[in-house]
Amino acid sequence: MIHYQPMRMADVGRAPIDCQGTEDEVRARIADLGASAILAFDGKQHVGQLQFRRYDPALRSPAGIMDPLYWGDFGQANAPSLPPGTLNLFCYHVGQLEAGDARDSRYHGRGIGVALLEAFVNWADATGVEATVAKAVPPFRPLGVFMGGHPASIYEDSGFETVARWCDHDLRDRLPNVLAGEHGDGVAAALRNLCDQGFTLDELAEVAMVVRRRQ
Numbered sequence: 001m002i003h004y005q006p007m008r009m010a011d012v013g014r015a016p017i018d019c020q021g022t023e024d025e026v027r028a029r030i031a032d033l034g035a036s037a038i039l040a041f042d043g044k045q046h047v048g049q050l051q052f053r054r055y056d057p058a059l060r061s062p063a064g065i066m067d068p069l070y071w072g073d074f075g076q077a078n079a080p081s082l083p084p085g086t087l088n089l090f091c092y093h094v095g096q097l098e099a100g101d102a103r104d105s106r107y108h109g110r111g112i113g114v115a116l117l118e119a120f121v122n123w124a125d126a127t128g129v130e131a132t133v134a135k136a137v138p139p140f141r142p143l144g145v146f147m148g149g150h151p152a153s154i155y156e157d158s159g160f161e162t163v164a165r166w167c168d169h170d171l172r173d174r175l176p177n178v179l180a181g182e183h184g185d186g187v188a189a190a191l192r193n194l195c196d197q198g199f200t201l202d203e204l205a206e207v208a209m210v211v212r213r214r215q
C-alpha cells in the first residue's frame with residue numbers, strides 16, 4: 001500500500017531531492033511554503049514525488065527540457081492574471097527509489113502519478129493555496145513517462161482548466177535526440193511509432209498550461 005505525505009524539513013537528507021535544488025534551497029522552500037513536494041512511500045521506501053515551487057511568470061529554463069526550470073517556463077503561453085502565492089507544479093518522479101536518474105518501472109501505471117496530484121490538491125486546498133499552475137505534457141504516454149508529467153486530461157479530472165496550448169520549442173528541439181535514442185530505446189521506438197502514424201514533431205511537442213483555483 002502506497003502512502004503520500006508532504007515533504008517537510010525532516011525529510012531533507014532522507015528523501016531524494018534531484019531537480020529540487022540544493023538542500024539549502026529545499027529547506028528555504030519548505031520554510032516558505034510548508035512543503036516542497038508530495039512524497040510517495042511504499043512502506044519506508046521512497047517511490048515517487050511531485051515537486052512544486054512558487055510560480056514566477058518570468059522564469060526561463062537555461063537548458064530547455066534538460067533543466068528542471070523547464071517546468072516553470074511557460075515561454076510563449078499567455079498566462080492569465082494569477083494571485084500572488086500561486087504555486088507551480090514541477091516534475092513527477094514516480095519509480096525513483098534513490099538519488100539519481102534511475103526509475104523503477106514496476107511503479108509506473110499503478111495510479112501513483114494521479115494519486116500524487118490528488119494528494120497535492122488536497123494539501124494545497126487545506127493550506128489555503130489560492131491557485132496552482134502546471135505545464136501539461138503531450139498526450140502520448142511514453143513522452144509523459146520520459147518527461148515526468150501528466151497530460152492536460154489528467155489535470156482537468158482534478159479541477160484544472162486548460163488556459164493555453166502551444167508547440168513547445170524546448171521540447172520540439174529535443175525530439176530529434178529522443179528519436180536518435182539518446183534517452184533510451186523504449187521512448188525512441190514509441191516516438192518513431194507515433195511519427196509513422198503521421199504525427200509531426202510539432203504536433204508531438206504540443207504542451208498546455210493548466211490552472212486550478214482553490215475550490
Ligand SMILES: CC(C)(COP(=O)(O)OP(=O)(O)OC[C@H]1O[C@@H](n2cnc3c(N)ncnc32)[C@H](O)[C@@H]1OP(=O)(O)O)[C@@H](O)C(=O)NCCC(=O)NCCS
Nearest residue numbers: 092093094108109110111112113114144145146147148149
Ligand atoms: C508520467 C508519470 C507521472 C505517470 O505516473 P504513473 O503513476 O506512471 O501513471 P498513473 O498510473 O497515475 O496513470 C496516469 C494515467 O495514465 C494512464 N496510463 C497508465 N499506464 C498506461 C499505459 N501503459 N498506457 C496508456 N495509459 C496509461 C492511466 O490510465 C492514467 O489515466 P486515467 O487516470 O485517465 O486512467 C510517471 O510515469 C513518472 O513520474 N515517470 C517518471 C518520470 C521521470 O522521473 N522522468 C525524469 C524527469 S526529471
